[in-house]
Amino acid sequence: MVGKQDHGIVHRIDKDTSGLLIIAKNDKAHLGVSEQIKNHEVRKTYRALVRGVIKENAGTIDMPIARSKNDRVKMAVDKNGKNAVTHFTVLERFKEYTYVEVTIETGRTHQIRVHFSKIGFPIVGDLVYSNGKNPFGVEGQMLHSYKLEFTHPITKKKMELTSDIPDYFKKVLKTLEASKV
Secondary structure, three states, X not given: OOOOOOOOEEEOXXXXXXXXXXXXXXXXXXXXXXXXXXXXXXXXXXXXXXEOOOOOOEEEEEOOEEEOOOOOOOEEEOOOOEOOEEEEEEEEEEOOEEEEEEEEOOXXXXXXXXXXXXXXXXXXXXXXXXXXXXXXXXXXXXXXXXXXXXXXXOOOOEEEEEOOOOHHHHHHHHHHHHHEO
């Protein structure tokens, strides 16, 4: 049918990122959640382990993102790119790593990964934006879609869904416990 919206995946996460995503069961739900995403009404919270020790307890990364001019597979900070805003709060500091909670105002492709790499704190295990360094041998980056908050498009109830970090992520954090700062 022409103009009909397909139901299915509404909120995507990067390949090798764990956690929550939104899948609509019907067209009305898909349109309702898509509209909330477009209007920045869906709150997306992530957990990540980054390489390096972030000194600030919280911060905002406000840098536009566009497709990389050097590598069409990558995204990059680019003054001519689309607005991209990432907020973070430090949860724990370790000798060489920082565990952070991240919320995004915008949902650009690879946004969290690009922003943290640009400020010198790449996501652990991210083969694309961290020069391939993966000291813990994890499969995929240590970036987890932890919480989604939105209004149910049919019932209009406020929804808050969470997903605990996966076991491999917990194992790495446990390994780092001895090096807490």
